[in-house]
Amino acid sequence: MRSRCLVVSLALPLYRTPFFTCATLGLALFLMHSPGAFAETPFTLTSASFHSGKVEAAQVFNQAECKGGNRSPQLTWRDAPAGTRSFAITMFDQDAPGRGWWHWAVAGIPAKVDSLPENASSSGFLTKLGAVEARNDFDTDGYGGPCPPPGKPHRYVITVYALSTADLRLAQGRPALMFDHEIGTASLGSARMVVNYGR
Incomplete structure (x- = not known):
């Protein structure tokens, strides 16, 4: 040597x-x-809509016993995996009885986008991007905020997926469970956060 x-x-x-x-x-x-010598920067997700990991009134559902703004949260993501061609987002209540509860699923967000403003779902912002939204478990298209039964707070998992394709061939209003399946087939990586809400 x-x-x-x-x-x-x-x-x-x-x-x-x-x-x-x-x-x-x-x-x-x-x-x-050396292990990790050339490790990629982690894919991360943040939101200005939540404080201390709790859902604000603006994001709460606005029907029946729940009186909120039903505005989809502001989201920002960074350092998506190489080869990302589009993004998808889901919001799921893992503490709802049975199989859980889908509050939001959206796909077809262009790869150049790295954030969504608050209320992107109902304001038309996502539509202008060419994205499509699923039918949530409230049986409405787009975002449906938290509205758990009284008692212990529920945990809501918000996930941004980096996808290997720009077209999952999903149509507006198809069930969120179908969106979740198709997103999983093309995922290169994901970033998530968990927020809480109870009443």
Whole structure:
């Protein structure tokens, strides 16, 4: 190994010593073989609509016993995986009885987009992007905010998916469960957050 380093050092400017060259080469080899040396930056999701992990009144459903603004949350995501061609978003209540409760599913968000404003669902913002929204478990298209029965707060999982395709061939108003299945077939990675709401 010493002779190889000396040969390399001779090809470099005179101020580079064999020791310097060997040390530099050794460090480079160490970094190349170190776990996580070239790890990608994590795919992350944040929201300005939630504070301390709790759902605000603006995002709560607005029917029956629930009196909220029913505005879809502001979302921002960063560092999607390489090869991402579009994004999809779901919001799911994992504590609802039975199989859980779908509050939102949207697909076809262009890859150039990295955030949604608050109320993107009903304001027409998503439609202008060419995105499509599922029928949620309230039996309405688009976003339907939290409205759990009185008692223990529920956990709502909001997930942004990076997809390998720009077209899942999903139509507006198809069931959220169908959206979830098709999203899963094309997912390159996901970023999620969990927020709580009870009444």
